[in-house]
Structures are given as C-alpha cells and as structure tokens.
Amino acid sequence: MLDQNQLERYYLVREDILPEAVLKTIQAKELLAHGRVKTIHEAVDQVGLSRSAFYKYKDGIYPLSKLDRERIVTISMDLEHRSGILSKVLALIAGLEGNVLTIHQTIPLQGMANVVISADTSHMGDHWNVLMKKLNEQDGVKRAVLVGQG
Numbered sequence: 001m002l003d004q005n006q007l008e009r010y011y012l013v014r015e016d017i018l019p020e021a022v023l024k025t026i027q028a029k030e031l032l033a034h035g036r037v038k039t040i041h042e043a044v045d046q047v048g049l050s051r052s053a054f055y056k057y058k059d060g061i062y063p064l065s066k067l068d069r070e071r072i073v074t075i076s077m078d079l080e081h082r083s084g085i086l087s088k089v090l091a092l093i094a095g096l097e098g099n100v101l102t103i104h105q106t107i108p109l110q111g112m113a114n115v116v117i118s119a120d121t122s123h124m125g126d127h128w129n130v131l132m133k134k135l136n137e138q139d140g141v142k143r144a145v146l147v148g149q150g
Helices: 020-033 040-047 053-056 064-071 083-097 127-136
Strands: 072-080 101-105 113-121 141-149
Touching: 020 040, 020 053, 040 053, 040 072, 040 127, 072 083, 083 101, 083 113, 083 127, 113 141
Parallel strands: none
Antiparallel strands: 072 113, 072 141, 101 113
C-alpha cells in the first residue's frame, strides 16, 4: 500500500525562475520533437547543455500544454484469481474518468495473474495518483505499480 509520502508531487513554476539547465533541457526536447535535430547529442550541442544534465532533467520537465494532452499511464498489477477482481479494477478506473486503452493478462499461476493496463488519464486531472492509491487498497489487488507514463 502506498502512503501519502510516496505519491509524486507536481508544482507549477514560472519559467523565469527555472535554472538554466532545465530551460535548455526543454529547448533540446523541443528540437528533437520537431525533427530539427536527429540525435540528443546534436540537440544538447545546439542549446549548449551537457548530455548528463539533459538526462537528469528530461523525464521530469514538460510544458504544461503537453501535460494536459498526454496522460497515458501503464500500470502493472498482481491480481488474485477470483471472479470479479478485474471488473472492479476497470470500474475503479472508469469511476475516476480514466479510459482503458489496452489490457494484457497472463494466465493465473498459483492463484495470481499479472495484468498490465494502459489508460488515458487526461480527464482525471490529478486523480491518477488517487487511482494508484485506491488500486493498492482494492480487495484482490496484491500490488499495483505505475510502470510507464507519457
């Protein structure tokens, strides 16, 4: 079960107070996204940033408009092999306005099955953190982990 301190926290920060390395990381990511450069090496060279700084910040900084549009999460769960558990998980996601995109479930072994769900959480606002907490508290869910986000 996740406690409150384990949930990711986000802040809205004005651009002019961000460190130069963070701003240059954003510029390098934009060059790559728009196809103006082909490699990370070219991007960091063009904006005057070290590759180590780019890798340090690249997965933690996004323009606010991008965060609003792209909220696909991939969650891996270990579920007890009992009738209705997956249905309850899907209802929980839908109840928080998530939209399930894919479901992959393994054959249950020793009473447990692994289920990987990708869901669009763009209509959930910040409630995807609540989703993770509720999934870990759900009867029949032994473990729920966020494995991808984008």
